[in-house]
Amino acid sequence: MPNETIAIQSDTIRLECLADTLRIVRLEAFGQPSVLATLDEQASVETPWGRFFFIGGHRLWHAPEALPRTYVPDQGAARLVEQTPHTLAYEQPADPFTHVAKAWRIALDPDAPRVVIQHTLRNEGAWSITLAPWAITMLRLGGVAILPQPLTPSDEAALLPNRHLALWPYASINDARLHLGDDAVLVKAEPALPPLKLGYANPHGWLAYWWRGLLFIKHFEVDGSPTVAYPDLGCNAELYCNDAIVELESLAPLTRLAPGESVQHTETWVLAQSLDALPDGWGARVAERVRSLAG
Numbered sequence: 695m696p697n698e699t700i701a702i703q704s705d706t707i708r709l710e711c712l713a714d715t716l717r718i719v720r721l722e723a724f725g726q727p728s729v730l731a732t733l734d735e736q737a738s739v740e741t742p743w744g745r746f747f748f749i750g751g752h753r754l755w756h757a758p759e760a761l762p763r764t765y766v767p768d769q770g771a772a773r774l775v776e777q778t779p780h781t782l783a784y785e786q787p788a789d790p791f792t793h794v795a796k797a798w799r800i801a802l803d804p805d806a807p808r809v810v811i812q813h814t815l816r817n818e819g820a821w822s823i824t825l826a827p828w829a830i831t832m833l834r835l836g837g838v839a840i841l842p843q844p845l846t847p848s849d850e851a852a853l854l855p856n857r858h859l860a861l862w863p864y865a866s867i868n869d870a871r872l873h874l875g876d877d878a879v880l881v882k883a884e885p886a887l888p889p890l891k892l893g894y895a896n897p898h899g900w901l902a903y904w905w906r907g908l909l910f911i912k913h914f915e916v917d918g919s920p921t922v923a924y925p926d927l928g929c930n931a932e933l934y935c936n937d938a939i940v941e942l943e944s945l946a947p948l949t950r951l952a953p954g955e956s957v958q959h960t961e962t963w964v965l966a967q968s969l970d971a972l973p974d975g976w977g978a979r980v981a982e983r984v985r986s987l988a989g
Contacts, residue, residue: 702780702800706807707965709800714770716786716796718752721910723807723965729903729910731832731939739765743791750832750939754796754813756825757925757945766791780804793819807965816956826925827946827959831912832939837905838987839881839933839940842898842976860927862891871935873987878980881933882987883940890936893929893943900973901931901942904984909971913962914944922947 698713699720710720710728720728732750739746739761746765755764766789776783780802788795797814813827848854859879861867869890873880881890883903899916902909916930924930924947932943946959969977969984 700774700777700782702778702782702802704780704802704804704807707802707809709802709809711782711784711800712749712772713774714772715749715768716754716772716784716798717749718800718811719750721751721809721963721965723908724967726906726908729833729905729908731834733832733938737938741765741767743767743789748832752811752829752831754798754815755828755830756792756794756815757828757948758826763792768796772796788816788818792823793817794823794825809963811961811963813959813961814956815951817951817953820953822950822952824948824950825957826948827957828925828943829912829914829945829959829961830941830943832941833883833903833910834905835883835885835935835938835940837883837903837940838984839883839935839942840902840904840972840976840980840984841879841881841894841931841933842896842900843876843878844895844897845877858894858928860893860929862889864888865890865892873983875980875983878976878983880980880983880987881935881940883935885937886935887937889934891932891934893926893932895924895928896931898973901933901944902972903940903942904969904988907967909966909969910942911964911966911972912942912944913964913973915946915960917947924948 701710708722730751737748741762772784772786783799786796795816799812848856902911934941969981
């Protein structure tokens with residue numbers, strides 16, 4: 695597995711990427727250890743083209759998930775195309791099976807604990823395909839994930855549903871890590887099997903993780919148009935937790951790409967040292983519950 699890395703940093707954040715693979719493998723803030731998870735070679739999947747290694751950290755996939763399409767090996771497939779003191783940009787050529795090329799540009803704010811990641815997928819095949827950009831961040835266990843729920847009614851009379859949770863076949867609604875709330879679903883990220891995976895339609899455009907006094911928030915774009923479809927029963931936000939990692943995942947709408955067309959999905963990461971930094975005053979709503987779970 696590759697281990698050479700390239701780093702960029704500011705006064706508050708240090709971010710490290712693999713030199714030849716689309717992975718952000720370390721994210722250190724305020725002098726604390728990296729909040730991103732690291733996995734060994736056993737965390738892999740066998741495919742017709744060899745083994746896919748998860749590695750850990752942040753990666754770019756495209757939904758909906760399918761085996762073996764999603765797991766085409768990507769180790770060593772990317773190349774660095776731009777590097778400045780606060781910017782890294784990578785390109786990964788299209789693989790011969792999906793014909794989808796990947797790229798991202800990472801921009802670290804020199805004056806604030808913030809990172810902007812622009813993810814790009816491009817169809818280099820001979821026919822149109824439908825996919826959704828899918829940005830997945832693996833985080834270390836031991837914290838609490840915060841999934842803000844819809845608060846406003848879907849219609850003026852409040853007669854229609856405004857919330858749903860999608861559960862994967864291996865997930866249990868009785869999982870002890872899962873703590874349901876009307877304003878936020880919390881997940882205590884403890885090692886356990888079987889895995890827990892859930893998703894939902896998140897109108898707020900952010901997910902968060904509280905870990906050892908560090909708050910990691912990932913903001914993402916939301917398209918609420920009634921003509922837009924999201925994967926996985928309408929999910930634009932998902933969480934996965936097993937015995938090694940917890941993932942915060944954001945998804946863009948399903949998009950039909952003609953040959954040569956591309957689609958982008960942008961995340962903005964914000965790091966803070968207080969739950970008060972949650973958007974729109976959310977910290978006041980959930981701080982007591984989060985701290986109670988975090989111990």
